[in-house]
Amino acid sequence: MNKHHTINSDALFRRNIFALVVAAAVLAALCFLSIAIGTRDVSWQEIVGALQGKMDTMGEASVTMRIPRTVLAVLAGSALGLSGAIMQSVTRNPLADPGILGVNIGAAFFVVIGLAWFGIDQLNSYIWLAILGAGSTALFVYLISSLGRGKSTPLKYALAGAATSVALSSFTMAVILPRNDIAGGAQSWQIGGVGGATFDSIQLILPFLLVGYFMSAIVARKLNVLALGEDIAAGLGEKVVWTRSMAWLSAVVLCGATTAICGPIGFVGLVIPHLCRLLVGVDNRWLLVFSALGGASLLLIADVLGRIISRPSELSVGVVTAFVGAPFFIWIVRRQRVKEL
Amino acid sequence: MTNRLDHTVHRVRTGRQRRSKQWTTIVTILCVLAMAVFMITLSIGQSVTPPSQVLRVLLGETVPGASFTVGHLRLPRAVISMLVGMSFGMAGVAFQIMLRNPLASPDIIGVSSGASAAAVFAIIMLNMSGSSVAFFAIFTGLLVALVVYALAFRHGGVTGTRLILVGIGVSAMIESVIVYLLSQAQSWDRQEAMRWLTGSVNSAQLDQAYPLLVSLCIFGGLLLSRARELDALRMGDDTAQALGVRTGMTRITVMVAAVGLIAVSVAITGPIAFVAFLSGPIAMRLIKNNGSLIIPAGLVGACLVMVGDYIGQFLLPSRYPVGVITGALGAPYLIYLIIRVNQKGSAL
Incomplete structure (x- = not known):
């Protein structure tokens, strides 16, 4: 009985950890969307560039603007x-x-x-x-x-x-x-x-x-x-x-x-x-x-x-x-x- | 034996006469009060116009100086305030009696904000004006009332508390729609925003009085024709049915009439906060059980809006739309009501 109980709570723990990982992944994906989507369409290169701190093109500048609001x-x-x-x-x-x-x-x-x-x-x-x-x-x-x-x-x-x-x-x-x-x-x-x-x-x-x-x-x-x-x-x-x-x-x-x-x-x-x-x-x-x-x-x-x-x-x-x-x-x-x- | 019967009949008759006499007295006092407030708002503002001149302007004479102040500045505000207040008061008390709960007034369960959202949508998005806005508002108000009622319907009935909570949720949603619509307008005009969120008579014009009068005649008349049935509904559906009231039919009629009154007014002044909610209970305190509440509540509503607008215009350091004043007055009463709600059933 006791053992059964432990297994159950172990399973629950594992399930919750799994759910936690999924939730964190979803959050990360949403962060990315929030940076990528906006009034101006931006390309992959511009997103990567902006994340590295560049502000050369309009796209990179607008991505840089989206970072604080995402945070x-x-x-x-x-x-x-x-x-x-x-x-x-x-x-x-x-x-x-x-x-x-x-x-x-x-x-x-x-x-x-x-x-x-x-x-x-x-x-x-x-x-x-x-x-x-x-x-x-x-x-x-x-x-x-x-x-x-x-x-x-x-x-x-x-x-x-x-x-x-x-x-x-x-x-x-x-x-x-x-x-x-x-x-x-x-x-x-x-x-x-x-x-x-x-x-x-x-x-x-x-x-x-x-x-x-x-x-x-x-x-x-x-x-x-x-x-x-x-x-x-x-x-x-x-x-x-x-x-x-x-x-x-x-x-x-x-x-x-x-x-x-x-x-x-x-x-x-x-x-x-x-x-x-x-x-x-x-x-x-x-x-x-x-x-x-x-x-x-x-x-x-x-x-x-x-x-x-x-x-x-x-x-x-x-x-x-x-x-x-x-x-x-x-x-x-x-x-x-x-x-x- | 007959002697005793005669005695009882006599007592019932005198009681009835006394009650109807009291009702008449109080309604007369309210009428006089409303007229007095009306005259005061016409004659005292930034400058004082003597009542004799006000009367001459009202009779259509041209009085130098007074014609503009009274006829153009004060009269439209006062007339619209009175008619709108009357509509809100009557509709509010009808809802409160029908649902047997003082909290079930149209401004709490979302009917007013629904009509307001419809009016904003019609004006900003569809470029409508005049009576088509009012019809659109009536239709949407009815729809909101039905949706709230349907969402609160569960296990074969609607309980007052569930209805009110569903109403609070629905109004939160509708208010966000209003804000969205306003933000889509060409310019975010603060006066406009205030009008559609809390209500204001700042843009009142005299020709807006006609739709209000028509709605008061049609919908107000409809409500008054159902006054007896409504009174019976106060004792509960079963009792009302036993007394021969067709409860379903009465409810539908009353709802259509009350929503009509609300929607036409909202299309003109916006949902003036808490007037519909406050008028009924005040009228109840005055009338007690001496007769129908509909007319007294209408008069109380008229006084509330006129006094509220007057306070907002002249008695405070700066000018406020009437909705801000009635909102600030109504909220403490709502809080008082919540504190009392468990002490004594939830009857009006």
């Missing part, structure tokens, strides 16, 4: 996927997603206030604002949905998030509208995109993302224990409150830092963890890794699609992910039993 899409996508997976595990809510809970809009709102009223125009200072905004919105939505007599249900979460989003986007517009000097960026604070990426801006958020990745790596195993129920987790010696705060903090840092340079991108954090759960089950150690890879892949696909669909102009990633993600959201809602909602 950003990978980083942002993995951060959003991770933060969605963590939020779903902590809240035990299948609908949790930084976009649906209004956390991304909250980050954007704080940044806009900083820009408009406090004259903050340095990227490194508004990353802090974005993280602060994301954190306080997450807390606010969590409080609202757990107030009242009943415990917080996915429905209350989603509604509280939707209401907060509407309120915050109203306030954001109210701050932006009278200010012509910052209104140019208004559109980018409503719909997220990776088009304007530069290596300088990526460098600024990288430390925050690394902290987020590191914290989520620590938290992954603890989340497994938490999934047994809070009482059992406490009985097993887990500091429940500490774990939950750690998990929230890592999720908030990840999506806050991402929003600071991409603007609000929804649904990546919703779709990816669900798909990964179908693939690797509920073990958070695997789930988080796959969610990061999957999130990066989804954002790359969305970005490439956005470039193809409306050639020669571009479609923001946020629009594409909403279009891919919303049907998925509806599918989850339909799958849930009514009682749980």
